[in-house]
Amino acid sequence: MLMKISRFKWALSAAALAMSASAFAAPPTPAMLANACGGCHGTNGASAGPSMPSLAGHSKESIVTAMKKFKSGERPATVMGRLAKGYSDADFAAMGDYFSKQKFHITSQALDAAKVARGKSLExxxxxxxxxxxxxxxxDDSPIMAxxxxxxxxxxMDQYLSGHRKMPEKMAEKVKPLSKQDLDALLQFYASVK
Structure with a gap:
């Protein structure tokens, strides 16, 4: 009986210690929160993968808006919707603040010079x-395209045009009259900007 009580006291003490240690743990820093994004968006938000955007240099507002839309399901996503649900609005603000202070990332990619020139005039x-x-x-909350x-x-753009992602009204007014070739040229231009 005495041994059972000792085991119980030991287990209770261990649980109390574990709870008190986690209660005193420091909250994650903005850099810690942003590092969780590095696997897809690159170190400090400088993406090395062609299907992932760079976040470095984006405004705090654009990061926060995007994360809130991912969390609510308003913006379609595969992984981001699930990830965003694990963070608070304060976390989004900390991430946005961190990425907004990082140096704008310039990609190096092969593009069509004629399309880039056409895209510049359209832009x-x-x-x-x-x-x-x-x-x-x-x-405001418009993202970096360059x-x-x-x-x-x-x-x-495909998500916007298919209706899978809601296009802002101001953007729709400008995009709808453009041909597929115009849109391709416009995107080539944005990808080319250094």
Whole structure:
């Protein structure tokens, strides 16, 4: 009987210690939260994979907005929807703040020079009010388009055009009149910006 009580006290003490240790653990830092993104989005948000966007240099607002849309299911996703559900709005803000302070990442990819030139004129006519400085800056929560991987940009545009992802009204007004060739040229331009 005495041995049973001792085991119980030992187990109770161990549980109390474990709970008190976790209660005093420091909350994750913004860098720790952002490091969780590195497997897909690259170290410090500099993507090396053509289907993943770079996050480095994005505005805090664009990161927070995207994460909230992934979490709510408003923005379609495979993995991101599930991942976003594990984070709070404060975590999103910390991640956004961290990535906004990282150096803008420039990709190196083969592109069609003629399409890039055509895309530049289309961008100036249609997109520069929200995707400013040739896509290097986004107005409010608009993402950085410049130097993103072309396959990633194509995937996102396909989601918009198919209705799988809701296109903002201002964007729809500008995109709908464009041909498939125009859109390809526009995306080639954005991918080319350094």
């Amino acid at each position: 100036e006519e249609s997109c520069s009010r929200c995707h400013m400085e040739s896509g290097k800056e986004g107005k 130097s993103q991987w072309l396959p990633y940009l194509q995937i996102q």
